[in-house]
Amino acid sequence: MRRSLTWLVAVPLLLVSSQAAHFVAYRVVYPGTPFRTQVLLSTGHGYLDRLPIAFGAAGAIALVALLVAAFDASRGHAARALPPWAFGMLAPAAFVIQEFLERSLHSGTFAWHTAAAPTFLPGLAAQVPLALLAWLAARLFLRIAVHAGRALTSPPPRRAPQALAVQAPDAPSTTRAHALARRLAERGPPLLVSV
Secondary structure, eight states, rough: OOOOHHHHHHHHHHHHHHHHHHHHHHHOOOOSSHHHHHHHHHOOOOOGGGGGHOOOHHHHHHHHHHHHHHHHHTTTTTOOOOOHHHHHHHOOOOOOOOHHHHHHHHHHHHHHHGGTTTTHHHHHHHHHHHHHHHHHHHHHHHHHHHHHHHHHHHHOOOOOOOOOOOOOOOOOOOOHHHHHHHHHHSSSSSOOOOO
């Protein structure tokens, strides 16, 4: 299987896990809905209402990648393993980059104070278990796709060999035997002719 297919399944799941950790961090730090909404809007999170569109596009990409992985498995190509270190490193890195970008784009300057925000450390800590869940889900989805691809092209079941009926050869006619004997007289056994 092509390595890019593995990543086309993994990256959307990383996106979902990163956003889930982002949501959990803000939910824990700001339990009240009105205050949390105000904080989200004041820190550059106004784009979150368009997040379902991004999730839909990412899900469609992952679904197409899984279908192609099943097709590759049906042709006998081996699946590439998903490296767990990538999930462990990419999810926290994506969270840090997202937090700095959100606040920097909202303020118009680089927001150095982002790491001091009350949601930064809880969000970063939530990345690890959610990235592990995303890694397990990606492995599961890829295995299902590979098994489905192999099941679709499994060889037909073997039929039990049929017993061969042994038949006695028909006795050759005498005229045929004489013709064969004359033609192969130099090479064959002596001709036995009954009178």
